[in-house]
Amino acid sequence: xxxxxxxxxxxxxxxxxxxxxxxxxxxxxxxxxxxxxxxxxxxxxxxxxxxxxxxxxxxxxxxxxxxxxxxxxxxxxxxxxxxxxxxxxxxxxxxxxxxxxxxxxxxxxxxxxxxxxxxxxxxxxxxxxxxxxxxxxxxxxxxxxxxxxxxxxxxxxxxxxxxxxxxxxxxxxxxxxxxxxxxxxxxxxxxxxxxxxxxxxxxxxxxxxxxxxxxxxxxxxxxxxxxxxxxxxxxxxxxxxxxxxxxxxxxxxxxxxxxxxxxxxxxxxxxxxxxxxxxxxxxxxxxxxxxxxxxxxxxxxxxxxxxxxxxxxxxxxxxxxxxxxxxxx
Amino acid sequence: xxxxxxxxxxxxxxxxxxxxxxxxxxxxxxxxxxxxxxxxxxxxxxxxxxxxxxxxxxxxxxxxxxxxxxxxxxxxxxxxxxxxxxxxxxxxxxxxxxxxxxxxxxxxxxxxxxxxxxxxxxxxxxxxxxxxxxxxxxxxxxxxxxxxxxxxxxxxxxxxxxxxxxxxxxxxxxxxxxxxxxxxxxxxxxxxxxxxxxxxxxxxxxxxxxxxxxxxxxxxxxxxxxxxxxxxxxxxxxxxxxxxxxxxxxxxxxxxxxxxxxxxxxxxxxxxxxxxxxxxxxxxxxxxxxxxxxxxxxxxxxxxxxxxxxxxxxxxxxxxxxxxxxxxxxxxxxxxxxxxxxxxxxxxxxxxxxxxxxxxxxxxxxxxxxxxxxxxxxxxxxxxxxxxxxxxxxxxxxxxxxxxxxxxxxxxxxxxxxxxxxxxxxxxxxxxxxxxxxxxxxxxxxxxxxxxxxxxxxxxxxxxxxxxxxxxxxxxxxxxxxxxxxxxxxxxxxxxxxxxxxxxxxxxxxxxx
Numbered sequence: 001x002x003x004x005x006x007x008x009x010x011x012x013x014x015x016x017x018x019x020x021x022x023x024x025x026x027x028x029x030x031x032x033x034x035x036x037x038x039x040x041x042x043x044x045x046x047x048x049x050x051x052x053x054x055x056x057x058x059x060x061x062x063x064x065x066x067x068x069x070x071x072x073x074x075x076x077x078x079x080x081x082x083x084x085x086x087x088x089x090x091x092x093x094x095x096x097x098x099x100x101x102x103x104x105x106x107x108x109x110x111x112x113x114x115x116x117x118x119x120x121x122x123x124x125x126x127x128x129x130x131x132x133x134x135x136x137x138x139x140x141x142x143x144x145x146x147x148x149x150x151x152x153x154x155x156x157x158x159x160x161x162x163x164x165x166x167x168x169x170x171x172x173x174x175x176x177x178x179x180x181x182x183x184x185x186x187x188x189x190x191x192x193x194x195x196x197x198x199x200x201x202x203x204x205x206x207x208x209x210x211x212x213x214x215x216x217x218x219x220x221x222x223x224x225x226x227x228x229x230x231x232x233x234x235x236x237x238x239x240x241x242x243x244x245x246x247x248x249x250x251x252x253x254x255x256x257x258x259x260x261x262x263x264x265x266x267x268x269x270x271x272x273x274x275x276x277x278x279x280x281x282x283x284x285x286x287x288x289x290x291x292x293x294x295x296x297x298x299x300x301x302x303x304x305x306x307x308x309x310x311x312x313x314x315x316x317x318x319x320x321x322x323x324x325x326x327x328x329x
Numbered sequence: 330x331x332x333x334x335x336x337x338x339x340x341x342x343x344x345x346x347x348x349x350x351x352x353x354x355x356x357x358x359x360x361x362x363x364x365x366x367x368x369x370x371x372x373x374x375x376x377x378x379x380x381x382x383x384x385x386x387x388x389x390x391x392x393x394x395x396x397x398x399x400x401x402x403x404x405x406x407x408x409x410x411x412x413x414x415x416x417x418x419x420x421x422x423x424x425x426x427x428x429x430x431x432x433x434x435x436x437x438x439x440x441x442x443x444x445x446x447x448x449x450x451x452x453x454x455x456x457x458x459x460x461x462x463x464x465x466x467x468x469x470x471x472x473x474x475x476x477x478x479x480x481x482x483x484x485x486x487x488x489x490x491x492x493x494x495x496x497x498x499x500x501x502x503x504x505x506x507x508x509x510x511x512x513x514x515x516x517x518x519x520x521x522x523x524x525x526x527x528x529x530x531x532x533x534x535x536x537x538x539x540x541x542x543x544x545x546x547x548x549x550x551x552x553x554x555x556x557x558x559x560x561x562x563x564x565x566x567x568x569x570x571x572x573x574x575x576x577x578x579x580x581x582x583x584x585x586x587x588x589x590x591x592x593x594x595x596x597x598x599x600x601x602x603x604x605x606x607x608x609x610x611x612x613x614x615x616x617x618x619x620x621x622x623x624x625x626x627x628x629x630x631x632x633x634x635x636x637x638x639x640x641x642x643x644x645x646x647x648x649x650x651x652x653x654x655x656x657x658x659x660x661x662x663x664x665x666x667x668x669x670x671x672x673x674x675x676x677x678x679x680x681x682x683x684x685x686x687x688x689x690x691x692x693x694x695x696x697x698x699x700x701x702x703x704x705x706x707x708x709x710x711x712x713x714x715x716x717x718x719x720x721x722x723x724x725x726x727x728x729x730x731x732x733x734x735x736x737x738x739x740x741x742x743x744x745x746x747x748x749x750x751x752x753x754x755x756x757x758x759x760x761x762x763x764x765x766x767x768x769x770x771x772x773x774x775x776x777x778x779x780x781x782x783x784x785x786x787x788x789x790x791x792x793x794x795x796x797x798x799x800x801x802x803x804x805x806x807x808x809x810x811x812x813x814x815x816x817x818x819x820x821x822x823x824x825x826x827x828x829x830x831x832x833x834x835x836x837x838x839x840x841x842x
Contacts, residue, residue, distance in 0.1 A: 198700050198701055198703070199699055199700050199701065200692045200693065200699050200700070200701060201699065203685065203688075203689075203692060203701060204692070206678075206685070207678055207681070207685075207689060210678035210679070210680050210681050211674075211677065211678045211679065213674060214674075214676055214677060214678055214689075215678075215689070216637075216657055217635070217637060217657050217667060217669060217675055217676070218657070218689040218743065219656075219657050219660075219661040219662075219690050220658070220689075277678065277680050277681065278680060
């Protein structure tokens, strides 16, 4: 029988919290175990892994991908995939640099405008998929191409660099010893975890992903839910673009495509099902950290970037294949 | 039925045991099938019928026990070797390739060839035609399977089984979506198979069917074989007693309060080519039945009222006021609930918990500032779990782990929680075992007693007659007759649904009833 079917005894609040935490760990055990295992292995393999500096470094390197993966998790939970998230982030970074340097808009306004641009692109994806009924794969593949091309057109192929100093806060700032991108990442995940597990919207996204027909017949406007999820995903892509442009101190059109694999792999590693209806934000965060640690370790071991790509691809397969064979048996 | 055409043993199953994690699905089960007999297999949901079929079909391996087919041991059966032996299963859920034509499906993997690698299309369709004619299917061999009705798909599967010269045909709940005419056709085919020496293992919830078609019957309960006997030595009460392990009378609970004033009405509802000028009304606390053959437009009326499909013309009134319904959300806002015929496809979130399934249609009522009030949601789910006696250790249990009857109760709970004033039920007891059916009937009566309007669509005539105050018979998208629930007979409804004259209704009785 299932592990949560035991008879219920009255529990103190603390015990309840403990039980909840234990249950949560158990459900996400695979990703967490992987994280711990890999960390221990690399602690032995490489000299610098378990230094504070390096761990903070890993968290910072992970943060941008993790923010994008959070948005992707919303769309994956619907049963769709948004292939354009990375390109959207790259495009938003370029737009940010363009607004700051060429138009001369100040930092806070740029920040909001860029979130709006990302959100609008998400809205467009959602509209194409939900209303025009373009298959999500085709719709987001097309926007991905459009955005990648547009990024290069705007910059003329070269990054806009040397942005205003204040803009550096989002990617390079450090607050109480913690890098700003890490703080942004944690905030994003805390907020989205609450939205996902407690809000009507979160519940509706799960319902549409689990069974869209049943959701519709229970009065849920599935088109609207889909559009909202894509829009949120786009806003997060905008946020990712802001952080990446700030981190690099430039609007670089070439960063977008490099995010795609990690963005899909992190949620899957964290328990999100490609068929929709299942997945948690915390799972995605852990998944992103696992991938971040692996990336970091590969760098520390001195593998060149091409080998790292090969490694990431193999790791994705290694994650997915056991899940599939388990389902089959 | 006689046993004159029995010619010795075909399949001998001995001591089959199968364990699943935490469940003993089959416990030393024996089953002997004779050549050319129609053997019924009955039992409540979870009794082990499906597991037994899967073992015979080679889909799963037993933990213990032996299978002997035509006097030879078959220890390592798999779906391919089972088919090669001549065992064909017609599954509850169709296993056809929906984008291929009927003929291609019939000969899938063994198409007639030309020059070794090209399909001989002319021969394919010619031979497919003869097989389809044999089973009384009149659709074209070029029709894509996805365009076939479910009952037609069953016929296609049957044709495939016959064309492969099956010696044993296993039918798992073949008639759940059949009209009575189709049932009669199926029975004719089964008898024809029997006369050719083909054995049929027939699984059904409908005991009436078993009495009219089977030679022998085996009853399973909780993974054990309770009894096997010739059908003429068993009575319906006896079978039910074996199945549930207790005396159970199949009758319909009575309601004490008469219906009140008119509360819900539909007039002139039309969707071109599907339903024509449908008008009726339902009083408070009344159960109105929609009877008719599959395809008569009953579900389509429900879909239109609920906003699940658009309609061209017509008015819907609730408490005298005209209401506009453009989507299911509108219908729910006005207090209309709809339990669909296919609860797995249209009703449940199978991978989600009971709690989430119950609260799905009432999320705004359970929330503050767009956030769900967890405690309220939990206590409401508990309340309805207890009220409807949903058998589960926890409301966190996933819907997919429940039996059919309990799944249906979860769907009922969803609509009780939204306080629906009008509840449309489409085949609410399909695929539900006898004991749970009684509970569903009682539940429907309670709902009516509370003064709600109930519209009941059902293909089971005893159910319609036993439950409804009035019965509307549909045919060709129209309501062609209104009958009193208490005075009407099954024959009457049948003749109106089939478009026959009333005068003959006393002359003949249908075999199934």
